[in-house]
Amino acid sequence: MAAPTSQVPHHQSLSVKAVAESCIQSSVPSKYLFVNDINGSPSDSIPIIDFSLLTSTNLHHRSKALQELDKACVEWGFFVLVNHGIPETAMKSLIDGSLEFFELADEEKQRYEPKSVLDPIMSGNGSMPNSESHKILAWRDFLKISVHPTFYCPEKPETLREVLRDYSERVRNVFRELVEAVSENLELEQGYMDDVLKLDACFQRFVANYYPPCPQPDQVMGTPPHVDYGLFTLLIHNGLPGLQIQHNGDWFKPDHSPPNSLIVNIGRHLEIYSNGRYKGIKHRAVVNNHSPRISIIIVNGAAPDAIVGPAAPLVERDGRALYRPMKFIESVEAMLT
Ligand SMILES: O=C(O)CCC(=O)C(=O)O
Numbered sequence: 001m002a003a004p005t006s007q008v009p010h011h012q013s014l015s016v017k018a019v020a021e022s023c024i025q026s027s028v029p030s031k032y033l034f035v036n037d038i039n040g041s042p043s044d045s046i047p048i049i050d051f052s053l054l055t056s057t058n059l060h061h062r063s064k065a066l067q068e069l070d071k072a073c074v075e076w077g078f079f080v081l082v083n084h085g086i087p088e089t090a091m092k093s094l095i096d097g098s099l100e101f102f103e104l105a106d107e108e109k110q111r112y113e114p115k116s117v118l119d120p121i122m123s124g125n126g127s128m129p130n131s132e133s134h135k136i137l138a139w140r141d142f143l144k145i146s147v148h149p150t151f152y153c154p155e156k157p158e159t160l161r162e163v164l165r166d167y168s169e170r171v172r173n174v175f176r177e178l179v180e181a182v183s184e185n186l187e188l189e190q191g192y193m194d195d196v197l198k199l200d201a202c203f204q205r206f207v208a209n210y211y212p213p214c215p216q217p218d219q220v221m222g223t224p225p226h227v228d229y230g231l232f233t234l235l236i237h238n239g240l241p242g243l244q245i246q247h248n249g250d251w252f253k254p255d256h257s258p259p260n261s262l263i264v265n266i267g268r269h270l271e272i273y274s275n276g277r278y279k280g281i282k283h284r285a286v287v288n289n290h291s292p293r294i295s296i297i298i299v300n301g302a303a304p305d306a307i308v309g310p311a312a313p314l315v316e317r318d319g320r321a322l323y324r325p326m327k328f329i330e331s332v333e334a335m336l337t
């Protein structure tokens with residue numbers, strides 16, 4: 001039987017999944033309450049980019065796709081990527097493997113309780129350091145894993161290791177093609193961005209978010225508004241709506257993206273590198289009252305030791321640098337703390 005909210009034992013590490021299970025049909029503990037308008041509008045103008053055209057040998061197709069990509073990056077900082085070549089099975093296996101992790105006993109997950117923001121494996125809940133809303137406990141559990149240049153993985157579930165390795169490598173390949181395309185759009189020499197940012201050793205971090213159903217979905221926040229660090233974040237989910245992105249001050253829901261598409265958003269480091277031509281986009285996730293939602297992101301950045309500042313040719317063109325260069329991993333740490 002569901003325990004009343006007041007009897008939920010206070011434990012720093014109690015997963016939100018466990019909290020949710022204890023307050024079904026009841027109200028959520030006050031530390032999760034978030035006075036907020038969680039509504040977003042659907043939009044049929046969210047850009048869709050066809051990866052197969054972006055990488056096509058047909059120059060006409062490629063150049064048209066490059067223009068669309070540039071427009072999406074300037075106007076939205078966000079787009080839906082189709083025909084990216086990552087098999088549906090690879091995505092599905094990773095979502096299933098992540099779900100298995102969240103279903104482990106809290107004691108097992110607590111082995112990875114965060115001690116510092118860049119721990120290679122972290123499992124936690126509630127607060128989200130990379131947000132404006134430090135004080136609110138988010139209605140989600142998370143698993144964060146560094147997967148490149150060094151690959152880590154929790155011991156359990158055993159199914160996770162290989163699917164995670166496979167998926168992160170596939171995402172890395174898509175990411176590097178996106179970088180090449182952006183590099184061309186920024187009129188940088190071929191391979192320039194790749195060299196400067198040392199992308200052979202690019203930093204990749206996997207984050208799985210588990211949002212349990214919530215009896216009061218309009219009173220909590222799954223993931224508070226934030227901008228991701230890194231160059232590009234690639235996101236997939238288990239088919240349930242929740243993600244919202246900010247565009248011209250309003251919140252939009254990319255709920256009708258084609259099946260198996262990747263949702264891509266620009267992170268803070270692409271904003272820095274492009275000297276502000278492209279902006280890191282603010283987004284958030286809301287929750288529902290009926291089914292668990294899982295989202296999986298891979299944040300893709302520069303090599304940990306690469307210095308990320310505005311690209312030198314852009315600074316020359318623009319006449320000034322709008323951002324200060326910094327070692328990638330140090331700036332990530334600063335952004336997350
Ligand atoms: O759950 C989502 O759709 C968004 C998650 C997110 O933005 C993040 O983990 O950085």
Ligand SMILES: [Fe+2]
Nearest residue numbers: 226227228283
């Ligand atoms: Fe995010």
